[in-house]
Amino acid sequence: xxxxxxxxxxxxxxxxxxxxxxxxxxxxxxxxxxxxxxxxxxxxxxxxxxxxxxxxxxxxxxxxxxxxxxxxxxxxxxxxxxxxxxxxxxxxxxxxxxxxxxxxxxxxxxxxxxxxxxxxxxxxxxxxxxxxxxxxxxxxxxxxxxxxxxxxxxxxxxxxxxxxxxxxxxxxxxxxxxxxxxxxxxxxxxxxxxxxxxxxxxxxxxxxxxxxxxxxxxxxxxxxxxxxxxxxxxxxxxxxxxxxxxxxxxx
Numbered sequence: 001x002x003x004x005x006x007x008x009x010x011x012x013x014x015x016x017x018x019x020x021x022x023x024x025x026x027x028x029x030x031x032x033x034x035x036x037x038x039x040x041x042x043x044x045x046x047x048x049x050x051x052x053x054x055x056x057x058x059x060x061x062x063x064x065x066x067x068x069x070x071x072x073x074x075x076x077x078x079x080x081x082x083x084x085x086x087x088x089x090x091x092x093x094x095x096x097x098x099x100x101x102x103x104x105x106x107x108x109x110x111x112x113x114x115x116x117x118x119x120x121x122x123x124x125x126x127x128x129x130x131x132x133x134x135x136x137x138x139x140x141x142x143x144x145x146x147x148x149x150x151x152x153x154x155x156x157x158x159x160x161x162x163x164x165x166x167x168x169x170x171x172x173x174x175x176x177x178x179x180x181x182x183x184x185x186x187x188x189x190x191x192x193x194x195x196x197x198x199x200x201x202x203x204x205x206x207x208x209x210x211x212x213x214x215x216x217x218x219x220x221x222x223x224x225x226x227x228x229x230x231x232x233x234x235x236x237x238x239x240x241x242x243x244x245x246x247x248x249x250x251x
Contacts, residue, residue, distance in 0.1 A: 016099065021200030023083060024106070027076050028193030031069075035186035036237050038065035040244045043179050061172050061182040063125035070114045077111035080104075102139045109135045126173035133166035150214045150222075154199045157226045161191040183237075190233045195226065 043059050050057045064070060081104050088100035095101075109132040113125075140159050144152045165188035172181040202212060202222070212218060 016203065017087070018200045018204040018206060020084070020087070020103065021196045021204070023080055024103070025193045025196030025200065027080065027110075028189045028196065030072075030076075030193075032186050032190035032193055033236075033240060034069065035065065035182070035189065036240045037244055039179065039182040039186065040241050044244060058177050059179050061176040061179070063129050063172075073110060073114050077107045077114075080107035081111075099143070102143060106132075106136050106139055123173060126169060130166060130169045130173065133162060133169055137162045137166055148214060150212070150219065151203060153219050154195075154202055154222060157223065158192070158195050158199055161188060161195055164188045165192060187230075187233065187237065190237070191230060194229050194233060198225065198229065 039061065042065070046057050046059045084100040084103045084107070085095070088095050088097035090096045113128040113132045137159065140155060140162060144155055147155070165185070168181070168184040168188045172185050175181045205212070
């Protein structure tokens with residue numbers, strides 16, 4: 001009975017933190033920018049090669065662009081799992097924060113997504129990435145019970161970005177020779193990453209005693225902020241593309 005009470009108390013008081021949102025946010029931002037650079041690096045190489053040889057060559061997407069990417073996923077996922085487990089323990093080292101188990105599950109499925117060119121059926125890398133985003137969607141859809149309207153609103157916008165990621169993976173899986181399909185996956189990953197950061201700072205502001213005051217006007221502003229953030233992300237992605245294009249012009 002006492003353990004049940006401890007679980008309920010832990011669930012109520014330790015549900016989230018700023019750091020808990022910054023960690024997965026950093027994960028998605030790093031991979032989003034990496035995918036942006038890597039896919040355009042491949043695209044420009046195909047473009048230059050086709051121009052020099054006078055033979056048209058097709059661009060082909062891949063779920064991973066380097067073996068190092070797999071190792072980074074392993075390290076990032078393990079760090080996330082360990083941090084979520086450690087912060088879920090109380091002073092008696094009992095696992096009391098049930099919410100952290102959902103976060104750990106998210107990291108576990110991205111760990112399963114690791115693919116380093118092993119002899120698996122064609123498309124296995126995309127299938128595992130789709131499963132990871134589908135599980136993430138499911139987890140966050142049932143992550144909002146008993147939350148405030150502000151909390152539900154910001155996490156609903158997060159769920160929208162996760163669903164967009166899931167759809168983008170399916171589109172890229174289907175249209176592997178289209179560069180824009182890969183671009184959409186990178187864009188959606190960055191949307192997730194930056195919004196994880198935003199949710200953390202809205203709900204757990206580091207220089208305030210609590211989240212911002214709830215009101216319909218504030219929620220409308222937050223929705224607009226979500227849209228503005230997408231515009232900023234596209235601008236940053238264009239900057240990354242320009243940097244990669246400059247590399248060819250300097251040769």
